[in-house]
Amino acid sequence: MLDIKNLHVKLEEEDKQILKGVNLSVESGKVHAIMGPNGSGKSTLSYVLSGRDGYEVTEGEAHLNDTDLLDSEPEERAAAGLFLAFQYPVEIPGVGNMTFLRTALNAQRKARGEEEISAGDFLKLVRGKAKSLKIDADMLKRPVNVGFSGGEKKRNEILQMAILEPKMCILDETDSGLDVDAMRLVAEGVNALRDEGRSFLVITHYQRLLDHIKPDVVHIMADGRIIETGGPELALEVEKNGYADLLAKHGISEVMA
Amino acid sequence: MSAVEKMTNAETRLARVSLPDGFGPQRRAALDRLNAMGLPGRRDEYWRWTNPTDFIAPDPVPAAPFSDDEPEIFGEIDRLKIVFRDGVFDAEASDDLSMSGVEILRLADAPDVSWASSLYGTLEANGQDPVKRPFAALNTASATDGVLIRVTGVAEKPVSLIYTHESETSDPILHHLVKLEEGAEITVLENGPAGARFNKLMEVDVAKGAKFHHIRVQGRDHERRAVTSIFTRVAEEGLFKSFTLTSNGVLTRNECVIDIVGDDANAHVAGAALGDGKTGKFHHDDTVFITHGAERGESRQVFKKVLKNGAEGIFQGKILVKPGAQKTDGYQISQSLLLDENSQFLAKPELEIYADDVQCSHGSTTGAIDETALFYLRSRGVPEEEATALLVLSFVADAIEEIEEERFRDAILTRLEGWLARHRG
Ligand SMILES: Nc1ncnc2c1ncn2[C@@H]1O[C@H](COP(=O)(O)OP(=O)(O)OP(=O)(O)O)[C@@H](O)[C@H]1O
Numbered sequence: 001m002l003d004i005k006n007l008h009v010k011l012e013e014e015d016k017q018i019l020k021g022v023n024l025s026v027e028s029g030k031v032h033a034i035m036g037p038n039g040s041g042k043s044t045l046s047y048v049l050s051g052r053d054g055y056e057v058t059e060g061e062a063h064l065n066d067t068d069l070l071d072s073e074p075e076e077r078a079a080a081g082l083f084l085a086f087q088y089p090v091e092i093p094g095v096g097n098m099t100f101l102r103t104a105l106n107a108q109r110k111a112r113g114e115e116e117i118s119a120g121d122f123l124k125l126v127r128g129k130a131k132s133l134k135i136d137a138d139m140l141k142r143p144v145n146v147g148f149s150g151g152e153k154k155r156n157e158i159l160q161m162a163i164l165e166p167k168m169c170i171l172d173e174t175d176s177g178l179d180v181d182a183m184r185l186v187a188e189g190v191n192a193l194r195d196e197g198r199s200f201l202v203i204t205h206y207q208r209l210l211d212h213i214k215p216d217v218v219h220i221m222a223d224g225r226i227i228e229t230g231g232p233e234l235a236l237e238v239e240k241n242g243y244a245d246l247l248a249k250h251g252i253s254e255v256m257a
Numbered sequence: 258m259s260a261v262e263k264m265t266n267a268e269t270r271l272a273r274v275s276l277p278d279g280f281g282p283q284r285r286a287a288l289d290r291l292n293a294m295g296l297p298g299r300r301d302e303y304w305r306w307t308n309p310t311d312f313i314a315p316d317p318v319p320a321a322p323f324s325d326d327e328p329e330i331f332g333e334i335d336r337l338k339i340v341f342r343d344g345v346f347d348a349e350a351s352d353d354l355s356m357s358g359v360e361i362l363r364l365a366d367a368p369d370v371s372w373a374s375s376l377y378g379t380l381e382a383n384g385q386d387p388v389k390r391p392f393a394a395l396n397t398a399s400a401t402d403g404v405l406i407r408v409t410g411v412a413e414k415p416v417s418l419i420y421t422h423e424s425e426t427s428d429p430i431l432h433h434l435v436k437l438e439e440g441a442e443i444t445v446l447e448n449g450p451a452g453a454r455f456n457k458l459m460e461v462d463v464a465k466g467a468k469f470h471h472i473r474v475q476g477r478d479h480e481r482r483a484v485t486s487i488f489t490r491v492a493e494e495g496l497f498k499s500f501t502l503t504s505n506g507v508l509t510r511n512e513c514v515i516d517i518v519g520d521d522a523n524a525h526v527a528g529a530a531l532g533d534g535k536t537g538k539f540h541h542d543d544t545v546f547i548t549h550g551a552e553r554g555e556s557r558q559v560f561k562k563v564l565k566n567g568a569e570g571i572f573q574g575k576i577l578v579k580p581g582a583q584k585t586d587g588y589q590i591s592q593s594l595l596l597d598e599n600s601q602f603l604a605k606p607e608l609e610i611y612a613d614d615v616q617c618s619h620g621s622t623t624g625a626i627d628e629t630a631l632f633y634l635r636s637r638g639v640p641e642e643e644a645t646a647l648l649v650l651s652f653v654a655d656a657i658e659e660i661e662e663e664r665f666r667d668a669i670l671t672r673l674e675g676w677l678a679r680h681r682g
Pocket residue numbers: 011018036037038039040041042043044045054087
């Protein structure tokens with residue numbers, strides 16, 4: 001599904017290397033988790049994969065199935081099935097949430113040569129998904145993320161994911177800022193989408209989320225690289241002992257992590 | 258050389274002013290006002306950012322009439338149509354000028370009715386202080402046509418003024434009166450280029466508890482030039498609401514002079530201007546002056562401009578709160594969205610307040626498309642141009658919200674979407 005090879009990324013504006021050779025493969029139907037200290041490059045990886053400006057890839061490649069991600073526009077990556085649930089969802093004053101969702105869904109359908117969804121079917125689709133995420137009608141009417149609480153914004157990301165039905169879902173700290181119940185709702189939303197043909201890359205700091213969304217593989221990222229890969233037990237180990245031992249083992253000082 | 262030439266132009270223009278039949282004393286008084294103040298020069302404070310040369314010139318710069326396949330904006334609306342062809346009333350193309358609760362006369366017929374005689378030129382004359390408005394005085398003196406509308410009840414449908422343009426050198430001067438009696442209500446729609454150069458003035462007298470709605474669309478003609486003025490007086494509990502969409506045109510100056518004279522009155526004036534310098538020069542100027550002379554008045558000015566390829570946008574808006582106009586609530590916002598680095602927006606917001614218990618605010622911003630929002634949309638699969646269009650629409654939304662009726666908002670939105678589709682990239 002997702003193949004990242006030796007990915008090196010620096011900032012466009014300044015001479016700062018952030019990703020220093022990331023290798024990562026996510027197979028179809030699997031859930032991979034990435035954990036790692038603050039500033040290790042997790043969000044940068046997710047932004048680079050989805051095509052945000054401001055980064056320069058100096059080496060390496062990234063493919064989503066047959067699509068060369070690094071050579072595609074953000075909208076082409078989305079149409080190919082990539083979805084990023086943002087760590088900090090963006091507010092768009094003046095654009096209604098429903099308009100936003102419908103525009104996005106129809107744009108992706110169009111890119112895939114499918115017909116636009118009818119207004120009636122769309123309404124039904126959104127209402128159903130919103131209900132299971134406990135997103136009320138009022139939130140759907142408001143401008144995108146404007147005045148939403150932190151938790152509401154995160155749930156809105158999952159709603160978008162549920163409606164767009166991407167193949168490769170990257171969740172960047174979707175659990176942070178969620179109360180216990182919201183976390184369960186979000187996890188249920190994700191689990192409902194788990195499928196043979198769909199993969200997840202879940203970025204998180206906490207084992208809590210992984211209790212609900214059971215990962216197949218856990219990676220530890222530090223200093224712009226994946227330094228350790230293992231099963232669910234790796235997350236439990238980090239939860240218990242922190243990153244110090246792992247960092248020391250790979251010769252990374254805590255300050256530069 | 259240009260100083261000499263300009264003087265000559267202005268002198269020629271003034272010398273050529275002739276006074277058509279009807280409203281003789283009012284026209285002569287306006288001509289006296291005009292001769293006393295003269296035509297504006299670049300040094301005039303309110304003409305620093307908009308070059309008046311083309312408005313002053315004895316003859317208009319020729320403008321090729323423009324045709325496209327876009328349906329007429331208010332075509333679907335049930336309305337009373339009044340058509341002016343190059344500034345001349347076209348009875349054949351117009352509907353029968355009768356509607357219950359509304360009296361409609363034609364200026365060119367020089368009707369001798371007292372309500373019109375006492376209104377014609379009156380609000381314009383009042384609005385000449387403290388800022389001079391020479392093209393308005395010129396209009397009152399020499400307007401050749403227009404409609405005189407008196408509303409005594411709630412009009413059953415909108416009056417729709419349609420200005421078509423056929424002659425390359427037409428130079429129409431239209432003057433309309435709208436007098437709303439106590440409790441009356443009407444919507445006036447305007448659209449079309451009208452001529453190569455258009456000078457249009459509307460005097461709107463809103464009596465106690467009356468409501469005036471105005472939705473105007475300027476556009477369709479890339480080459481036309483227009484200087485327009487609205488003068489309104491709003492009495493107790495009256496409502497004045499005006500919205501303008503401008504999408505084409507080389508040069509547009511829209512002035513709106515609002516005098517709130519009765520307590521608890523409301524006045525809203527809003528505009529959205531979309532300018533693409535690629536289809537020719539685009540210069541758009543909104544100049545507003547709102548005087549609060551009574552208590553608990555509420556006024557709103559909401560102006561949005563979207564500019565690209567060297568388009569220029571100007572906003573000059575003033576709120577004057579007179580002594581004793583307590584509890585005034587005045588709001589003003591002017592914003593521009595520059596789609597490239599060649600375009601320019603200049604704003605001059607002014608507040609002058611002589612009462613102590615008032616709430617007035619103004620703000621002006623200039624910005625580019627929000628890159629983060631653009632990326633967010635694209636990451637959801639929305640192509641860049643479509644995402645940009647969506648953000649532009651969201652930018653002008655506040656101004657469109659000022660239109661009360663949904664069917665007019667929808668008509669404006671359709672027009673906006675059409676413009677955005679034609680001006681991508
Ligand atoms: N646009 C930018 N300008 C300056 N520094 C940046 C920029 N983007 C990322 N960085 C830096 O790159 C490093 C990696 O940041 P990133 O956001 O990817 O970390 P992260 O692993 O997601 O951290 P967290 O767990 O705190 O979310 C940090 O040191 C950050 O300050």
